[in-house]
Amino acid sequence: AIPPWVVSLDDYEGLAKERVEAGVWAYLCGASGDEATLAENREAFGRIKLSPRIFRDLSSASTALTLFGREYAHPIFIAPTAFHRMFHPEGELATVLGASAMESCLTVSTSASTGIEDIVSQATVPPWFQLYIQPDRGFTAELVKRVEAAGCGALVVTADAPLSGLRNREQRAMFRVPAGIEAVNLRGMKAVPPSDRVFGSELLASVPVWKDLEWLRSLTGLPVILKGVIDPEDAVIAADEGVSGIVVSNHGGRTLDTVPAAIEVLPRIADRLEGALPLLMDGGIRRGTDILKALALGASAVMVGRPVIHGLAAAGATGVAHVLKILRTELEIAIALTGRATLKEVDRSVIW
Numbered sequence: 001a002i003p004p005w006v007v008s009l010d011d012y013e014g015l016a017k018e019r020v021e022a023g024v025w026a027y028l029c030g031a032s033g034d035e036a037t038l039a040e041n042r043e044a045f046g047r048i049k050l051s052p053r054i055f056r057d058l059s060s061a062s063t064a065l066t067l068f069g070r071e072y073a074h075p076i077f078i079a080p081t082a083f084h085r086m087f088h089p090e091g092e093l094a095t096v097l098g099a100s101a102m103e104s105c106l107t108v109s110t111s112a113s114t115g116i117e118d119i120v121s122q123a124t125v126p127p128w129f130q131l132y133i134q135p136d137r138g139f140t141a142e143l144v145k146r147v148e149a150a151g152c153g154a155l156v157v158t159a160d161a162p163l164s165g166l167r168n169r170e171q172r173a174m175f176r177v178p179a180g181i182e183a184v185n186l187r188g189m190k191a192v193p194p195s196d197r198v199f200g201s202e203l204l205a206s207v208p209v210w211k212d213l214e215w216l217r218s219l220t221g222l223p224v225i226l227k228g229v230i231d232p233e234d235a236v237i238a239a240d241e242g243v244s245g246i247v248v249s250n251h252g253g254r255t256l257d258t259v260p261a262a263i264e265v266l267p268r269i270a271d272r273l274e275g276a277l278p279l280l281m282d283g284g285i286r287r288g289t290d291i292l293k294a295l296a297l298g299a300s301a302v303m304v305g306r307p308v309i310h311g312l313a314a315a316g317a318t319g320v321a322h323v324l325k326i327l328r329t330e331l332e333i334a335i336a337l338t339g340r341a342t343l344k345e346v347d348r349s350v351i352w
């Protein structure tokens with residue numbers, strides 16, 4: 001049961017911590033290096049102030065939006081995170097049920113611990129699939145066809161983690177993925193041998209480049225969304241390459257440390273692209289006011305990572321749904337108190 005004192009996403013974090021083993025908790029919370037970017041993702045939101053507006057007509061208020069040709073009830077999407085069965089025995093099946101209850105779109109990780117077909121079959125909103133382009137390109141192509149056939153709504157290609165960041169918190173806790181939990185959708189893939197070396201390794205020799213994105217787009221009719229863009233120059237290249245959308249993200253601080261907060265770079269990328277593509281953002285969203293700030297600064301929608309896992313670990317599908325419900329309610333209140341009736345009216349004048 002969820003105790004009555006759990007009313008915010010931070011409360012959910014406290015509840016989840018009591019229910020997750022220490023090594024797994026370090027994996028979930030941790031980020032790379034000194035975790036400077038992790039902290040900055042939150043602090044940057046704190047520096048942005050909102051401007052309240054009064055006496056406006058809110059009788060037709062709505063958070064609905066259209067994205068990549070589909071209608072969504074609200075702009076709160078679930079970021080891809082690996083191995084949900086580490087946090088709850090029902091894993092991604094619980095997450096997708098919670099998401100569906102709140103009309104939210106789940107992005108399923110390449111490293112999901114449940115088969116993609118089983119996840120999609122439980123969804124009322126077609127999930128997106130997050131793809132890491134694998135060293136085994138033949139397997140990657142088959143996987144793309146498989147997720148499209150399963151009914152996924154979009155392909156989210158993560159570009160910022162060709163190598164994992166060094167996550168010291170995780171290393172100190174000696175975290176290992178527990179026995180019996182694996183990336184089941186990658187079964188049968190030819191993996192590169194593990195190596196202590198970075199430079200000169202087989203992994204580094206096979207990191208994806210822009211040409212691989214073009215190849216990927218030729219394989220699928222799904223919208224291809226590029227996740228992990230921070231430098232505005234990369235956003236311009238991505239738009240020229242013909243991607244359908246971009247997720248402005250620093251991977252929750254888990255890859256390169258000391259990069260700026262996603263919310264700080266979002267308006268710069270929006271200025272460069274001038275509406276050429278829909279932008280999403282993730283990193284540090286913990287309040288409805290954070291979502292409103294992201295929408296005001298150029299995002300069409302946001303993704304939420306760790307808090308959804310806090311809900312999952314605390315109470316399975318119910319916890320996931322409750323986390324999304326809290327965010328949705330907070331967002332509606334924040335939009336209303338800034339005097340906007342629709343997301344189209346949310347522009348930079350919402351920011352103080």
Ligand code: FNR
Binds near residue numbers: 130283303
């Ligand atoms: C991630 N993230 C991630 N991203 C991705 O593209 N594929 C993945 O498999 C994962 N796995 C993953 C596991 C865990 C435990 C975390 C915390 C994060 C990054 C994720 O999609 C997202 O960018 C961040 O989590 C967003 O930041 P917040 O919302 O956690 O602050």
